[in-house]
Amino acid sequence: MGVTRRVFLQAAIAATAAGGIGVAQTGLASPAAAAGSPPGDVVGKITVGYQGWFACPGDSAPINGWWHWSQDWGRQPSRTNTAISCWPDMREYAHAYPTAYANLGNGQPATLFSSYDQQTVDLHFSWMQQNAIDTAALQRFNPNGGEGATRDAMAAKVRSAAESHGVKFYVMYDVSNWWNMQSEIKTDWTAKMSAHTASPAYARQNGRPVVCIWGFGFNDDNHPFSVGACLDVINWFKAQGCYVIGGVPREWRTGGAGTKTGYTDVYHAFNMISPWMVGAIGNAAESDNAYNTYTVGDEADCVAHGIDYQPCVLPGDVSGRQRAHGDFMWRQFYNMCRAGVQGIYISMFDEYNEGNQIAKTAETQASVPTDSGFLALDEDGTFCSSDYYLRLTGDGGRMLKGQIALTPVRPTPPVAGGGGDTTPPSAPGSLRATGHSDTTVALAWNAATDNVGVTGYRITRVSGSTRTQVGSATGTSFTVTGLSPSTAYTFDVVATDAAGNLSQPSNQVSVTTDGSSGTTDLALHKPTSESSHTQVYGSGNATDGDPNSYWESVNNAFPQWLQVDLQAAAGIRRLVLNLPPNPAWGSRTQTLSVLGSNDGNIFTTLLSSAAYTFNPATGNTATLTLPASATTRYVRLNFTGNTGWPAGQCSQVQIFSA
Numbered sequence: 001m002g003v004t005r006r007v008f009l010q011a012a013i014a015a016t017a018a019g020g021i022g023v024a025q026t027g028l029a030s031p032a033a034a035a036g037s038p039p040g041d042v043v044g045k046i047t048v049g050y051q052g053w054f055a056c057p058g059d060s061a062p063i064n065g066w067w068h069w070s071q072d073w074g075r076q077p078s079r080t081n082t083a084i085s086c087w088p089d090m091r092e093y094a095h096a097y098p099t100a101y102a103n104l105g106n107g108q109p110a111t112l113f114s115s116y117d118q119q120t121v122d123l124h125f126s127w128m129q130q131n132a133i134d135t136a137a138l139q140r141f142n143p144n145g146g147e148g149a150t151r152d153a154m155a156a157k158v159r160s161a162a163e164s165h166g167v168k169f170y171v172m173y174d175v176s177n178w179w180n181m182q183s184e185i186k187t188d189w190t191a192k193m194s195a196h197t198a199s200p201a202y203a204r205q206n207g208r209p210v211v212c213i214w215g216f217g218f219n220d221d222n223h224p225f226s227v228g229a230c231l232d233v234i235n236w237f238k239a240q241g242c243y244v245i246g247g248v249p250r251e252w253r254t255g256g257a258g259t260k261t262g263y264t265d266v267y268h269a270f271n272m273i274s275p276w277m278v279g280a281i282g283n284a285a286e287s288d289n290a291y292n293t294y295t296v297g298d299e300a301d302c303v304a305h306g307i308d309y310q311p312c313v314l315p316g317d318v319s320g321r322q323r324a325h326g327d328f329m330w331r332q333f334y335n336m337c338r339a340g341v342q343g344i345y346i347s348m349f350d351e352y353n354e355g356n357q358i359a360k361t362a363e364t365q366a367s368v369p370t371d372s373g374f375l376a377l378d379e380d381g382t383f384c385s386s387d388y389y390l391r392l393t394g395d396g397g398r399m400l401k402g403q404i405a406l407t408p409v410r411p412t413p414p415v416a417g418g419g420g421d422t423t424p425p426s427a428p429g430s431l432r433a434t435g436h437s438d439t440t441v442a443l444a445w446n447a448a449t450d451n452v453g454v455t456g457y458r459i460t461r462v463s464g465s466t467r468t469q470v471g472s473a474t475g476t477s478f479t480v481t482g483l484s485p486s487t488a489y490t491f492d493v494v495a496t497d498a499a500g501n502l503s504q505p506s507n508q509v510s511v512t513t514d515g516s517s518g519t520t521d522l523a524l525h526k527p528t529s530e531s532s533h534t535q536v537y538g539s540g541n542a543t544d545g546d547p548n549s550y551w552e553s554v555n556n557a558f559p560q561w562l563q564v565d566l567q568a569a570a571g572i573r574r575l576v577l578n579l580p581p582n583p584a585w586g587s588r589t590q591t592l593s594v595l596g597s598n599d600g601n602i603f604t605t606l607l608s609s610a611a612y613t614f615n616p617a618t619g620n621t622a623t624l625t626l627p628a629s630a631t632t633r634y635v636r637l638n639f640t641g642n643t644g645w646p647a648g649q650c651s652q653v654q655i656f657s658a
Helices: 118-130 148-165 181-191 193-198 227-239 264-269 284-304 324-339 388-400 539-543
Strands: 046-050 135-140 168-174 208-214 243-248 272-275 344-346 429-436 441-446 454-463 466-473 477-480 488-497 509-512 528-530 560-578 588-597 604-614 621-642 652-656
Touching: 046 388, 118 148, 118 388, 135 148, 148 168, 148 193, 168 243, 181 193, 181 227, 208 227, 227 243, 227 264, 243 264, 272 284, 284 324, 324 388, 344 388, 429 488, 429 509, 441 488, 454 477, 466 477, 528 539, 539 560, 539 652, 560 604, 621 652
Parallel strands: 046 135, 046 344, 135 168, 168 208, 208 243, 243 272
Antiparallel strands: 429 441, 441 477, 454 466, 454 488, 488 509, 528 560, 560 621, 560 652, 588 604, 588 621, 604 621
16 A cells, blocks of 8 residues: 655755855746747646545545555554644645544644545645646556555546646656556556546647656666666657656766666657656755756756756755745745746645645644644744745746746745835844753844844854754744754854844854763754655654654665764764564564764764664664764664565664763
8 A cells, every 4th residue: 555755865965056045136037948849738837746645534535544644544643653744724624534633732623634525626726726836747656556446536536626727737657666567557548547638627738638657767676667668658658649748866867876877768758857856955055056966957958859847846844844934945946947947846735744745734833733743834933824835836937937037035925915024133132052961052142123023033053154944933042952962063043024034143152062971862853864765764763752653765675774964073882773662563683784974975884784683572672882982973874684674674773972
């Protein structure tokens, strides 16, 4: 039943930003430059990826379970049984299904929607219509298993909603884990999906029905298709009269770890290329680097080969605090429009599993289950209305079409109607440290002022020219946690108002944390990365403090690695690795080594490869002691074997200085 999630986390893109973040440009954005096609339903348009893959018991869906809401679809979603990372705004849904979460912060019961309800799909497409979103790409995974009947019905519901609301739609096949794809995708199109092209709402480009195939060329075991098989499928759809889009790795042109070699002919066989960017960028500077590394060259290559180019724009993971109340997403819109791309693909409309959705989302903790740990759209201290990212997408579409000026400054205020306030608050004053421990620093400052009102403060860690937000506050004090012992840190504070205006930074204050007693987990809540993961079992689960969540790599593809960024070089001596304590896991032995790096590029071996037994009878834990203390920032576990499952697995990695 599990479908591999489509986040391919690679090495972090260097945060060198060309073009200067926030530097204004004048003039109008040019309408999408013609590469191979004139404007149609995807060229010159904004397309959103639409999952439509949530169901609930009692909604009459054939799947009869909590489809994609929880890890165990047979049990109600709860804090310990969840497959999502943020919470939808449920105020407009006609049907709501009770969960096992605690009540929302406002006391209301925690309920969720079902995509199988026609009212849900109609509501979503009405939001698209209201925000000038042109086209929806309906995700369609292997339809031949237990999900098939529900997915077939969802296609009909999407067609009905698209026709009712004047929005276009097309079928996007995700071929991940579809082992008999080469023959079965043709059968599915002929027997089922091609019938939907008779709809006046079905997207057409150059007079031909649009089909997307997502997953050719990815360098992992979930996409084992040969060049010949890929070309056969692309050419078959073309022979059916289709305009074929390819969802491809971001490195399709440049080459790299994420893409297979020798697939250039496959990529150039598509009518349109749409590279995947989720997991590759997480802030505006990384968007600028991707613009220089990928976008400019990709656009030129596509123009040279008569192919249309539709890069991916993402709002950012709410749980990863990537959004910066729209600044991250708008920087991507700006970069794509100044490159002259032919269309833009938004990932995704309803991706609550990754926290990467533009559909209406909980605004504050008042609309989030109190026991969930989920963040809301105000996570950085700026209140954002639940429809903010829909409105931001609408403005991005207008910039793509040359209807508003090309600008790196987002025109969309976080609160509707708030665009009249352009005056930023004054800078917070007299920032000072009021206390510190081995892993925390307490800060206080004098309040800022504003012509309308200060809504909050962002607390930022400063390292050279890099500034990283570490928290937000509505008052004038904040304690930074999760720091490394005996380490110097520098902080400043920025004030925000309801319109999203930012003050100048406060004065900076530098503090050195206390020495560690050796009992502090240096890895807790620190950023992670990985070689791969399967389904919802991403690397972040290994440092979230929850013993029941876990990281799991793709199967049958050793070696695999899991990495923790301590965010500053620190002395380490001991690691404690855990698997979930549930006895159902069973005893297993994993073979792994420990590597360290201070720059994230050059690694040295800190502990040679050895076998470690995890037995639930003794806590399902293993302790790894280095031969000597090592000072390192990045700690990487390199897995080469597992007797219990053909993948690397870890529920918690704890790192100690002694």
